[in-house]
Amino acid sequence: MTSVPPNMSTPEPTVNGVHDSASNGRPSFNKLDTDIIIVGGGFGGIYGMYKFRKLGMKVNLIEAGAAFGGTWFWNRYPGARVDSETPYYCLSIPEVYRDWNFSERFPDHVELREYFKHADKALDLSKDTYFNTIIVGATYDSDSGKWKIRSADGETATCTYLVMATGSSYKTHSPDFKNMPQYKGLIVHSARYPSNLDVTGKRICVIGSGATGLQIVQTLAREDCEVTACIRTPNLSLPIRQRALTIEEQEMNKNFYQSWLHAAKGSKSGFPYDPAPKGYFESTPEERQDWWELLWKRGGFSFMGGNYMEMIFNKDANREIYKFWVEKTRQRVKNVEKRDIVAPLEQPHWFGTKRPSLERDYYEMIDRDNVKLVSLKRNPIDHFTETGIRFGGEASFDADFDVVILATGYDAITGSLLDAGIVGKDGISLNERWKKGISTHLGLTIPENPNLFMVYSPQAPTALANGPPLIEIQVDWIAAALEAMQEQHIKSITPDPAAAQKWRERIQEVCNLTLYPETDSWWNGGNVPGKLKEPMLYMEGVDTYNSVITAALKNWEGFQVVKA
Template identity: 45%
Template sequence: MGQFKRDISGTNTDYAKTKNDTYADNLETEVLIVGAGFGGIYLMHKLRQLGFRCKIYEAGKNIGGIWHWNCYPGARVDSQIPIYEYSMPEVWKDWTWSCRYPGYEELRKYFDHVDKVLDVRKDVAFQTRVVGAQFDKPSAKWVIKTEDGRTAKAKYFLLATGFAAKRHFPDWMGMDKFKGEIHHSSFWPEGVDVKGKHIAVVGTGSTGVQIAQETSKDAASVTVFQRTPNLALPMQQKPITEDEQIKRKDQYAEAFKYRMTTFCGFQYDFVDRNTFDDTPEVREAFYEERFRLGGFEFWLANYKDLLFDSDANREAYNFWAKKTRARISDPVKRDILAPLEPPHPFGTKRPSLEQNYYEMLDRPENEVVDINMTPIIEFTEIGIKTEDGKHREFNVIALATGFDAVTGGMKNMGLKDVDGIELSEKWKIGTWSYLGMTCAGFPNMFFLYGAHGPTAFSNGPSCIECQGDWIVDAMKKLKDEDIKYIDATRQAEEEWHRKYMSANIPGKPREQLNYAGGIPLYEKECREVLENGFQGFITA
């Protein structure tokens, strides 16, 4: 089971640990950021501009966050360019993409470009994993411990670990027995050969959809083990020339400004009418146009009552099912992949984007196994056994079983509150935060793109810039007003908690972990806290 045993820091270029103070033991810095992806880099750049001294601790060997780790077959972004990039002109003015939805290789090149413009890497300690952190009240500083024994102290501790930082491994019996190749999607090594091989894909989240779709091109067979159907939408991928993008550059500033006014931070928004305001004929044509345009338009540029009215939601699902079922000739696969009855209300889980997922799985050599009806019993040396007595043989098994999403990364870092209680313990019976950026008992600690923010219901960079700007402005206010630290109150946490699915982790409380009111309302509520003198916080 070699992939679980390999160095989890990744397979990219190994940046040697330089002799600068970024890697120093007993490091003293004003701001310590965890994570060198979209969020961490944005925070560091904005804080540097205000004169803050910043360092980043990054577990991997390169910048890019999820795009450093993701190199599984078909790994690709689901937000259309230029919406999926930084809004900073100094970054976008000299950068162009090859297509509407870039893959991981191109996104890594983008982060190389970001580094050239913003000079990121000199202040990043790579292969540095945080295993403990606690705020020391007498010194008003965070004391942070790393896996290799180093210590750092910082006035501000910022977590930019992302919502999918802790991988989820199922506990099926015999997983360590399998003699072929077995890889979690987030540990996927470069150069896995699937040509002519029998592939198992366990899981049908966005990762599972992408791996199954991509490996089906060359594999002898692909078997997908599905618990919940993915209500995937057509991506409508297409190339975009450099000239096309250069001609549009004068519209970028307005496009980035507009994305922050939309519900989920995309380049489009819900239309200002309800589903049944239109005749059936007009509604059908409207739905067809959303499918033709592709991406998340059928989800987020649909009728405004889609997510709020059950009949409207069912109408949209019925259209999705009709369009999708027409693409699948096998009746058994059709009912598993696109059932007539919705597995959950459409759009309440983020759909995946696909290019030819349904056509690929419809091929006779490929199989879809509904593990609700025929559960996985065990892994063997040569394959997977299911409850119906079948023993399927595989050369490669892809575990697309997802992550302990939204909260997993923060709970896995040894974070302790001022009384020494671990965050993982405090969040055992539910997740608590204030504004989706702070936690009671953790002074001067901020996080973004995590629990109780717009996170999974948003375009990543839009959410990050919304929350990042608030954190930066809060820190500037603290500095200007000579406040040593702020700490959210428990009452503020409870009120925020009341405003609000973590279904893939056994034993984890089922709760709404994402702010569902949209980015504009979220930003308004957070800004009011600053305008009212850190309402909901204790200051010292």
């Protein structure tokens, strides 16, 4: 949004409180000169520090928040929960998982922060980390062969290698609705949800129907408040099938964790789902129905990850899959008007081309009397008023709210990178370089940016994959590259622009074979007005991606190599 209303909640979580740049006996950030700086303290940052330390390098990490956790440090809204299941949403580091057990198949945000706190302690990470530090500049200096980093506080540091582990979901997106500053109630972005917000007796408006909006509505519906959910596009969500986990079963399963997590890296999605026994068109209607029923009962992303591959290529197959979904879902919503909004008979978009969410009892909760639904296609938000929102359309109306929650997501995948102020050796900023489209080689490196690497990044599987396995694949590649550079006395590697163009064309060609281009989503930038809509994800699967990037290391294919 162009301006932040004075009543907009600001980032609240501070946990450790103090700026860490000069604490615990570490040198001040302003004097830091190190081998590697990692930006971001989520899975990518933690695993990166773990791997790069093993190379004997001096590694420091910079994190905007006050503790490790990445997106889970910031996301504290009601019902916040991961949709990747245990044990696949964890690091494959024995020192971390051997003394840790989750309480549920799909852990919530509180337990995930405890997991990151445990990982910090197990790996002794904080001693080399600068918390509460936001990077606003990173410029490559050709004379010294180093990156010069600048924080929002004006501090500077230098490093030989820069690893951007900023993830896909940090820079929030808040729509700039008309007259928003005039509203006298409280506006909250879901990723900056204040811990002291009491919703008792309040009128709550939730704008957005992605995973966050769904989880908030599903949770607040149980509270003593009125909830209005504003839905432009229905979320084709799947049953989570949540269950408690015992310590005994997890301890027993740890005998197999390495095998299971290795299998995840060899799968298409980062989950080792069994594929459909036969192709869609080789299966009879009865066989398809039986397979879908089985996937539905398993819960989680089984219905996505284990479904027929034809789902994302063939419209007829996709329509049949949606038909199965809508029949399963409509029977759960008793209110006819609400049913037609969240599970319309007319397919709103191709199934699987937007990220589906997982729900516990969302469809039952929206049936409650204290929950209202507004179809933004029928009644779009016209403007904010002092007391609420004017909804337009043929039957326009005003609604008063005490709190408006923006569950409107992120400037995803590229936003955090573009905000870091990255400037390459040619003096061109990343914002200018990517103005006409993303340019990377392997989704790991950027032309004209020597020794800069990315994790959970654009033009990689990223949002189409379970995070931790993909992140480990990428970090392992970076570690292997750094080790090879040391052995071969290489000063820097920079991707060749022609190789980056070839990589971009490959991603576009594969995307054009699918149904993805026909749907606007945060996967292609279609959720942010003014953002260039383009394929941002590698769609050939985690397994193929791993093979391709590994092959590129053998002879530095696609890279400009400068010897020391």
